[in-house]
Amino acid sequence: xKYGIAIFPSKKVQDEANSYRKRYDPHYALIPPHITxxxxxxxxxxxxxxxxxxxLKRIAKSTTSFSxxxxxxxxxxxxxxxxxxxxxxxxxxxxxxQNLHEGIIPxxxxxxxxxxxxxxxxLSDEEFSDVYGSLSMDSFDIVDKVDRFQLLxxxxxxxxxxxxxxxxxxx
Amino acid sequence: xKYGIAIFPSKKVQDEANSYRKRYDPHYALIPPHITxxxxxxxxxxxxxxxxxxxLKRIAKSTTSFSxxxxxxxxxxxxxxxxxxxxxxxxxxxxxxQNLHEGIIPxxxxxxxxxxxxxxxxLSDEEFSDVYGSLSMDSFDIVDKVDRFQLLxxxxxxxxxxxxxxxxxxx
Numbered sequence: 278x279k280y281g282i283a284i285f286p287s288k289k290v291q292d293e294a295n296s297y298r299k300r301y302d303p304h305y306a307l308i309p310p311h312i313t314x315x316x317x318x319x320x321x322x323x324x325x326x327x328x329x330x331x332x333l334k335r336i337a338k339s340t341t342s343f344s345x346x347x348x349x350x351x352x353x354x355x356x357x358x359x360x361x362x363x364x365x366x367x368x369x370x371x372x373x374x375q376n377l378h379e380g381i382i383p384x385x386x387x388x389x390x391x392x393x394x395x396x397x398x399x400l401s402d403e404e405f406s407d408v409y410g411s412l413s414m415d416s417f418d419i420v421d422k423v424d425r426f427q428l429l430x431x432x433x434x435x436x437x438x439x440x441x442x443x444x445x446x447x448x
Numbered sequence: 449x450k451y452g453i454a455i456f457p458s459k460k461v462q463d464e465a466n467s468y469r470k471r472y473d474p475h476y477a478l479i480p481p482h483i484t485x486x487x488x489x490x491x492x493x494x495x496x497x498x499x500x501x502x503x504l505k506r507i508a509k510s511t512t513s514f515s516x517x518x519x520x521x522x523x524x525x526x527x528x529x530x531x532x533x534x535x536x537x538x539x540x541x542x543x544x545x546q547n548l549h550e551g552i553i554p555x556x557x558x559x560x561x562x563x564x565x566x567x568x569x570x571l572s573d574e575e576f577s578d579v580y581g582s583l584s585m586d587s588f589d590i591v592d593k594v595d596r597f598q599l600l601x602x603x604x605x606x607x608x609x610x611x612x613x614x615x616x617x618x619x
Contacts, residue, residue, distance in 0.1 A: 291609060433459075434466050
């Protein structure tokens with residue numbers, strides 16, 4: 278099965294991100310707004326239960342709640358036409374991402390970690406110019422608390438379902 | 449905020465339910481296939497954290513994994529045109545539903561508990577007759593393991609996001 282690990286921001290931030298995603302993100306219906314902290318990886322449920330989940334519990338237990346800050350949108354252009362709310366790469370979130378790619382957890386990292394909440398993707402070049410031109414003028418003043426991450430798996434229709442929640446500071 | 453509690457069946461069962469939901473359920477994009485064990489209720493996050501979550505942990509800890517069986521579809525007609533995979537109302541799932549409406553957890557139960565996975569709803573009368581006529585001829589032989597429930601909250605767009613997972617037998 279294909280698994281991934283994400284942080285879901287608070288309802289307020291999800292609602293704000295969805296106001297853009299509804300119009301500009303074809304993945305809008307597949308998963309709520311999120312920060313991917315581990316890209317999708319393949320494993321079977323037995324390996325997951327016996328080795329990965331105990332490690333995720335350990336990581337969650339040793340992680341302390343932290344704040345994230347979002348002050349602007351950015352884009353992966355020219356690689357892709359994805360537009361996202363840029364999450365300041367604090368030490369805490371970078372460390373969490375690093376922990377999720379070490380030891381017995383598969384290191385499937387292909388790119389350097391750019392914490393973000395996607396709000397638009399798969400736009401035509403013209404749409405991208407319009408939307409990014411407009412959104413990049415906006416400033417955001419979002420501060421949100423992160424106190425858990427979620428392990429998800431992908432269904433055949435592309436949607437993601439939560440397998441388990443890992444709260445920081447808990448075993 | 450509006451919260452609810454659901455059981456998500458295994459990927460296999462979710463995929464099967466989605467094959468119907470995609471065509472017949474306008475809530476398809478709002479939440480993966482699920483068994484509602486507590487209907488939506490309003491509370492604030494502070495009450496949730498201080499009183500409800502500790503109780504949900506206690507309930508999860510005292511619950512043992514159980515199997516569910518699905519052998520046919522059924523419908524809430526004539527009350528609504530909802531069609532669902534009928535989950536046999538085993539003692540275990542009935543007890544879990546009961547536990548989630550007792551003590552300090554708000555008792556928001558309006559109907560008797562009919563465990564089910566919705567696969568079609570808000571159909572016109574004509575669509576309903578066609579779809580139910582066809583599906584009610586099918587027999588299902590689904591057995592699935594339940595070992596957790598999930599607390600969800602609803603976003604402004606109607607979609608549900610997972611707040612926390614509660615595994616049975618764990619604190």
